[in-house]
Amino acid sequence: RTPLTARELTVRYGEFTALDGVDLAVPAGRITAVVGPNGAGKSTLFHCLAGTLRPDAGRVEFDGRDITACPAHARTRLGVARTFQQLAVFPTLTVAENVRVGAEQGRVRDAAAVRRTLTLLGLDGPVAHRPAADLPTGTLRRVELARALAGGPHVLLLDEPAAGLDAAEVAVLATVLKALAADGTALLIVEHDLDLVDRLADTVHAMAAGRIVASGPPEQVLDAL
């Protein structure tokens, strides 16, 4: 199954074409990565998939249904969740409260799913009751991921999930993302850390100047960069 697909996506900012007819598939049970230099169009593509930007042409489909006109919150409800590079964690809420808010915005609203997500990300101890404002970046990134996961998404869009993490935290993140993929979730990751992409991704798409210029397994695509 390929729950999320982009077809011929084109985005222009005035005269400038930021995305130029991009086709992309985000299949279930796989980790798909998008890499490329600054300005290649990765964020623009991400926004089109997440529903925070309407393309000028082309469409986004979820399970074969055209969701191009569907706003971000409705996509989250359908099961397309995302994380933010600028974390979307509420500072005055506790870790558990943040994750509960995430679950309420998602596909399923279920207290057991919240508990499972907290456990999966190692947030089930005393930290669950601390206000998010007091936590270090690595923990906040886990809260951000938990917030997106608690609603049981079919597709998870990750914007630079390893930014600001140390090596040990990246290793934990990699393990969690692999487990999610093994469970059938479709993951898309936009990531600057090419070592992580190499370790994690099943398929890599390299972008340049608004197009996908190479696609394939990491050893093939990353070695050619």
Ligand code: ADP
């Ligand atoms: P990446 O994420 O790969 O760095 P972006 O998608 O952010 O690339 O940007 C692609 C190109 O579009 C860049 O040249 C960027 O400056 C330009 N761009 C992005 N957003 C806007 C905007 N709102 N207005 C004008 N140009 C933009």
Ligand code: ADP
């Ligand atoms: P992020 O990866 O956090 O989205 P970006 O650098 O891609 O960061 O973009 C930050 C914001 O600035 C986005 O809203 C983007 O649309 C906007 N932006 C990026 N490049 C330009 C540009 N050349 N002109 C105007 N806005 C831009």
